[in-house]
Amino acid sequence: MPMTKAQLLAWIDKQNAVFLDKKEYLTDLDAAIGDADHGINMNRGFAKVMEKLPTVADKDLPAILKTVGMTLMSSVGGASGPLYGTFWMKGAMALDGKTEMTTADFKAFLEAAVGGIVQRGRPELGDKTMYDLWGPVLAAVKAADDTAPLAEVVAAALPVAEAALAATIPLQARKGRASYLGERSIGHPDPGATSSLYMLQTLREALDI
Amino acid sequence: MKKLINNVEDVVQEQLQGMALAHPELTVKFDPCYVVRADAPVKGKVALVSGGGSGHEPMHGGFVGQGMLDGACPGAVFTSPTPDQMYECAKAVDGGAGVLFIVKNYTGDVMNFETAAELVAAEGIKVQNILIDDDVAVKNSLWTAGRRGVGTTVLAEKIVGAAAEAGYDLDQCADLCRKVNQYGRSFGVALTSCTVPAAGKPTFVLGEDEVEMGIGIHGEPGTHRMPIKSVDEMTAYAAAQIIDDPAYTRVVREWDGQGWADKTLTDAPFAKGDQVIAFVNSMGGTPVSELYAVYRKLDEVCKAKGLTIVRNLVGPYITSLEMQGFSITLLKADDEILKFWDAPAKTPGFVR
Numbered sequence: 001m002p003m004t005k006a007q008l009l010a011w012i013d014k015q016n017a018v019f020l021d022k023k024e025y026l027t028d029l030d031a032a033i034g035d036a037d038h039g040i041n042m043n044r045g046f047a048k049v050m051e052k053l054p055t056v057a058d059k060d061l062p063a064i065l066k067t068v069g070m071t072l073m074s075s076v077g078g079a080s081g082p083l084y085g086t087f088w089m090k091g092a093m094a095l096d097g098k099t100e101m102t103t104a105d106f107k108a109f110l111e112a113a114v115g116g117i118v119q120r121g122r123p124e125l126g127d128k129t130m131y132d133l134w135g136p137v138l139a140a141v142k143a144a145d146d147t148a149p150l151a152e153v154v155a156a157a158l159p160v161a162e163a164a165l166a167a168t169i170p171l172q173a174r175k176g177r178a179s180y181l182g183e184r185s186i187g188h189p190d191p192g193a194t195s196s197l198y199m200l201q202t203l204r205e206a207l208d209i
Numbered sequence: 210m211k212k213l214i215n216n217v218e219d220v221v222q223e224q225l226q227g228m229a230l231a232h233p234e235l236t237v238k239f240d241p242c243y244v245v246r247a248d249a250p251v252k253g254k255v256a257l258v259s260g261g262g263s264g265h266e267p268m269h270g271g272f273v274g275q276g277m278l279d280g281a282c283p284g285a286v287f288t289s290p291t292p293d294q295m296y297e298c299a300k301a302v303d304g305g306a307g308v309l310f311i312v313k314n315y316t317g318d319v320m321n322f323e324t325a326a327e328l329v330a331a332e333g334i335k336v337q338n339i340l341i342d343d344d345v346a347v348k349n350s351l352w353t354a355g356r357r358g359v360g361t362t363v364l365a366e367k368i369v370g371a372a373a374e375a376g377y378d379l380d381q382c383a384d385l386c387r388k389v390n391q392y393g394r395s396f397g398v399a400l401t402s403c404t405v406p407a408a409g410k411p412t413f414v415l416g417e418d419e420v421e422m423g424i425g426i427h428g429e430p431g432t433h434r435m436p437i438k439s440v441d442e443m444t445a446y447a448a449a450q451i452i453d454d455p456a457y458t459r460v461v462r463e464w465d466g467q468g469w470a471d472k473t474l475t476d477a478p479f480a481k482g483d484q485v486i487a488f489v490n491s492m493g494g495t496p497v498s499e500l501y502a503v504y505r506k507l508d509e510v511c512k513a514k515g516l517t518i519v520r521n522l523v524g525p526y527i528t529s530l531e532m533q534g535f536s537i538t539l540l541k542a543d544d545e546i547l548k549f550w551d552a553p554a555k556t557p558g559f560v561r
Contacts, residue, residue, distance in 0.1 A: 027408070035427050036408050037288050044285075073324070074241065074293040077262075077284050079317040081291055082324050120320055172352070176316040179353035180429045 001149050003101040003207060008061055011206035012053065012068060016046040018198045029191040033178040037078060038191040045076035045084070060099050065092035065109075079176055080192055083117050083130065090116030103153050104146045114138045121175065128173040128185065130192035133164040137200065151207040154200065161200050165193045210409050212531075217406045221263045221283060228270060232557050235273055241291070243298035244270040245280040250304035255373040255382045256280065258298055259311040259366060261318055262287040264405070265426060268363060268527045271558025277370035278311075278556075286405050286530070287412075287427045289317035295325030299334060307335030307379035311365060311386060313358025314342035315427075319462075326464045337383040340461050341365055343393045343538070345454045346423025346431045355459050357425050360488055360538030361393030363526045364550075367559060371552035383463075389546065391476040394454055396447040397536035399424035400437065401494060403529050422446065426492075426529045426536075440499065444506035447537050452479050452514050479541065481515030486550060488521070488538040493528035495535055500524065503535050511539075520550055526558065 003011075019026075019042040026039030049071045056067045065088050073085025091113030098105055114134045117123070123131035140160040144153040166189070173185040176192075214220050222239065229237035229244075236247045243260075250256060259269045260282030269281035279302035284290035299308045308329060312322045322338055329336045341358035369377075369386045377385065399421040402411035412428035415421060420443065423431025437443075458475040479485070487507055489500045500523050511518050519542055527536070542550070554561045 031408070031412075035287055035429075036405065036412060037285070040407050041285075041288060074291045077288040077291050077317065077321070079289070079320055081289070081317070082320040086324075120324070121316075174352055175354055177354070177427070177429055180347060180357070180425065182352070184430070 001151065002103075003106070003150050005061060005064070005099060007206050007209060008064060008101070009053070009057060010209050011203050012049060012064075014202035014206055015199060016050050018202055019043045019046045019195070022198060026191055026195060029189060029194060032188045033173060033181055033185045034191060035078075035177050038080060038195065041076045041078050041080060042195055045072045045081070048075040060097060061101060062092040062095045062098065065095065079121070080195070082120050083192070086116035086120045087113040101150065102146075103144065103148055103150045106150055106153065107142055107144075107146075110138055110141050123175055126171060127175045128168050128171040128178060128190045129175050130190065130196045132168050132171070132190065133161055133193040133196045136164045137161050151204070154204050154207060158200060158204055161197050165189055165197050168193050210404050210406070212404070212406060214406055217409075220406045221285060224263070225270070225283065228557070235557070238297070238301075241294040241297050243280055243282045243294050243301070244273050245298065245301050246273055246275070249279055249302045251279065252304045253306055254304050255306045255377060255379050256299070256302035256304060256308045257311060257366065257370055257373055257382070258282065258295065258302060258308055259362070260284065260290045260295060260298075261313055261315075262289060262427065264530045265527050267558025269366070272363070272366050272556050274554070274556030276374050276552060276554035276556070276561070277366050277559060286407065289315065289321045292321050292324040292328060295322060296328045299325065299329045299336065300332065303334050307337070309369070309373070309379060309382045309386065310336065310338040311362065311369070312338050312340050313362055314340045314355050315357060316354050323462070323469070330464065335379050335466075336464060337379055338464055339383055339386040339390065341390050342459070342461075343390060343395045344425065345394050345396050345450050346425070356457070357429065359397060359426055360395040360490055360527055360536050361390055361540060363490075363522070364393060364486060364488060364538065364540050365389040367554060368546055368549040370554065371549035375549070375552065385545065387474070389540065391474060392541040392546070393538055394451045394479075395536055395538040396450045397424045397426070397431070397492065398422055398443055398447055398534050399428070399431070399492060400533035403428060403493070403532035405530070420534075423450070424492075424534060426527060428529060428532070440502045441506045444503045444537070445510055448507050448510040451537060451539050452510070452516065454478060479516060479539065484517050484519045484542045485511065486520040486522070486540040486542050486546070487511065487518045488526075488540070489523045490527055490536045490538065491525035492532040492534035492536065493525060494531045494533035497524055500535060503537070507537060519547065
């Protein structure tokens with residue numbers, strides 16, 4: 001079953017809810033190894049997205065996704081603004097004219113979206129960034145059969161994402177402000193990988209409606 | 210948290226509104242937010258745009274004016290501004306000679322300015338971006354995001370701003386800015402932490418008698434903590450970190466008109482006989498009187514190391530909210546740099 005527009009809107013709505021709910025938790029994670037603003041920034045960004053959403057809710061999927069990306073790009077700031085902004089905007093470009101998203105479409109979306117993160121941030125696996133989550137998740141999604149229902153594909157990627165997030169804990173950061181901590185960045189999950197996991201979890205929930 | 214604020218969410222906007230009222234020679238735009246000279250764009254002059262998180266005032270908005278910046282993009286406190294601000298600001302200040310982005314080396318600032326440079330270039334406006342990365346407390350660029358951009362930013366905005374005013378073209382401004390960055394080195398010391406209004410609690414915790422050596426301007430950790438010592442001892446240590454710093458090599462990414470090009474840059478260490486501009490900066494909470502105590506020792510150390518201070522700047526110019534502490538920047542000065550250092554500047558935060 002492909003993803004409908006109602007499910008996409010539900011996904012965005014659920015992200016808004018999770019970033020409100022996890023605002024303090026993400027900020028605390030970021031305070032440990034960064035600059036203590038990730039939860040505040042993500043919450044501000046998705047609140048703006050919810051303001052903009054009614055203006056495009058009757059448009060096709062890429063128009064909605066592009067609006068999410070542009071809004072995050074212009075309201076989140078920090079490093080996560082351009083990274084998530086690029087994620088959604090590049091992903092949108094892979095879905096030209098689509099009104100629903102099949103598993104094959106989702107593969108194209110995710111490949112373009114994660115490609116955007118790589119292009120903007122130039123991360124390598126093991127740098128302790130959100131790419132440490134998206135790299136393995138993309139590989140898992142791409143390996144799925146095109147005929148498998150999208151909800152199943154996403155559900156199968158979730159444990160991969162959870163393991164990838166856990167795997168950031170022992171890493172020493174080599175990108176972003178956390179890198180200035182050197183070895184003191186070891187022992188904490190990466191805040192960007194954490195917010196990325198929430199994106200995937202809320203997608204899983206949205207596909208149930 | 211004890212601060213002069215109304216609502217936490219409105220802090221930056223209300224401060225900028227006040228600044229606009231106090232300085233009619235500036236225009237402050239909101240949504241997206243940027244500060245420009247009221248007489249922008251200046252026809253035929255290269256426009257300088259910088260920006261970064263708020264909380265470092267007077268940098269950058271306070272340096273907008275004749276002889277320094279044409280525009281500044283303030284982000285939320287300690288958070289990078291966004292590409293739409295930089296894009297709109299660049300369009301507002303471009304007088305046909307192009308726009309130079311002066312970017313402090315922080316992951317967020319770099320990515321947002323790179324995105325903006327692509328947008329501005331797509332609009333047909335000539336653009337260059339030069340990184341400032343002068344904080345010698347960061348030792349290893351392979352294992353980190355590289356040296357942070359700190360005190361040299363203020364000096365670069367003054368010097369390159371004067372060069373643009375004197376008619377330098379975009380390439381010449383970019384070359385001069387790159388040279389200033391490569392000639393400048395800084396080191397900071399924190400006596401206390403600072404509190405971001407939206408966070409409501411101190412960014413880090415320092416013991417009553419502790420100082421953080423090598424602090425970044427957002428409270429990033431330095432090289433080590435130690436019990437506080439005399440101003441002479443702390444100044445001598447900071448100065449030695451700068452003067453004895455060896456050659457530094459890293460790869461920077463610059464816009465070459467078509468796309469991004471990686472450049473390997475190596476900064477030479479200071480040498481006996483160098484003339485320098487000495488900049489002693491307050492992190493916000495330290496009074497100017499204590500900065501002069503720092504300057505007194507810095508002058509002695511420079512003399513002992515064979516460096517001649519030919520110009521100086523003492524005061525709060527690149528701050529970290531209410532943090533107590535200081536930073537030292539030494540900039541090797543040649544004739545070109547001195548000529549533009551001495552040129553007039555009329556901005557809210559820097560007048561010559």
